[in-house]
Amino acid sequence: MSLDNQSNSDSQSLQSQAPRKPPFFFREEYSGLIVKGNFMTLAAKPKLVEEGEWLAHQVVEQYRLLEQMIDIIKVVDERTSKPICNPDVCPTMSASGHTYTWLDNQKKPIKIPAIQYINLVQKWIVGKINDPTIFPTDTTSPGFSAAAYASGSLTPSSTPLPVGPTNLNTPLSALSGREWLGKSSGFPETFEADIKSIYRQMMRCYAHIYHGHWLEPFWNVNAYKELNTCFIHFINVGKLFGLIGDKEMEPMQPLIDLWLAKGLLPQAEAQGSTQQGPAPGTAT
Template identity: 35%
Template sequence: MASHLFGRFRRPGKQPSSPSQQSPTGGNGSGGSGGNGFNGGAGSSPGGGASPAGGLMPNSPTGARVAAKPLFLCKPFVTSQLVKGSFSTIVVLPKYVDQGEWLALNVFEFFDMLNRFYGVIQEFCTPRNCPSMSAGPGLDYTWLDANKKPMRLPAPTYIEYVLQWISNRINDETLFPTKASGTTTATAATPSAMMPGASRSLTGNQSGENWVGKEGGFPQVFEQTCKGIYKQMFRVFAHIYHTHFDKILHMSLEAHFNSLFVHFIHFSRTFNLLAPGDLEPLRALIENFEEQGLFKDSSSSRPQQQQQ
């Protein structure tokens, strides 16, 4: 039950082994929905709980590091991008495209590109070099075990679990449907095509119940699942920036990586996929990008979201 856009998706080739007796639920002090392995977590069922994985742990072993200006905030690296100017035009919801279709397409593409970047620095991200999933001095992400107790994992193990969890969600036809249905995105009733104040009865939502992606055949938990996936991808970005950015520089990939991250954040702002607290490990970088005007006119895409 999917779109023409989503039908072109490629499935990620990386298939790391699944963890046993560990749950990706919980996060930043919030509760989780329980469950073992990768069966729990955000969007796993209509009654699913919080998004996957544990939260930041202050006073962790990484807290002993000297607080210095991160390399990714230094010039000229922080001003290195492939795209000059605002990213607004590439995040706005296209007319006649269902919002669920647009979220699904972009979530997959961000995951695919982040997976590729991690593959580039993976040989440096080892249990010895990264004994915890650090996101800056004094901040570690933790995982919840089967008893919902936070546990520190080496960064490569944590990221392996995250990539597998996301891959499982994307490949779940009940969450990210790819089979064609009678629904098309190219209709005048598509929310992104409607003018402010237009009647919503054209959407076929006679019962008054609606959700992001309904028009495109996505389940009611789809938006929450996307938020859980986005939260985990941000944590991988944070670890790479804080721990492996020197390797990104060594391979002259900083412009590519910065551009991907700006696009990722701009899309999140447009569709409200990340909570303010999630951004804390890279808030200074995001503010720097904002000062450069990379998020300029981001409000131009919001009216479409407010109509829905």
């Protein structure tokens, strides 16, 4: 082997041994936000609001923000005449070594393109929010529109307005027994498991958006700070109320750690009282 070839070989060997730089979105210089302030204040439950009502509001609001980010990756690229996220560039729903599968009609996990997975998640979440047995709503309240849920485009004014659980003729004996999140506001016993499942699916969408589309389109259209702002708010609520666990956050943990170090997120995760319920997708 010639000296030149040996030198090139040594150089390539050193490069292969050098630590790989983290993705741009895991670096402090790209972790900025579009707003300043304490996100814990935004997530904190008002004293006079029942926790089930507050979390119902938060889940709807978090989906509204995520929906705006999803709309960005659905924009049609003029060069390809296809959405930015399409089966050619994203054949699976994946993020940082995690591949998320969907359960088919036979309850078997299958791999599907990311955009198909995300579309199914959106339909599933809107179906949950629009289900009065999960998110009971008072349709007689001023300003309420059931169509706002069914459309899949949730606005701040279309948050759930829970109905009281009883009337004057309900015996006191019916109020005794098991307690659960939101019981006093009329939410079902499965409510906590349902919103944790919704949160888990939203986390997967955020993870794919970052790992698959941070550069194109968010960096290229200078919208990465908007993405960061939506995501830190999402994580803040999830950690504060125990809606999401470490396993689900794993693909985005380096960015979360940056924000933790800056004191922008709560250090300790709240403990939920109900185990997470099944979701339509599974991770492999």
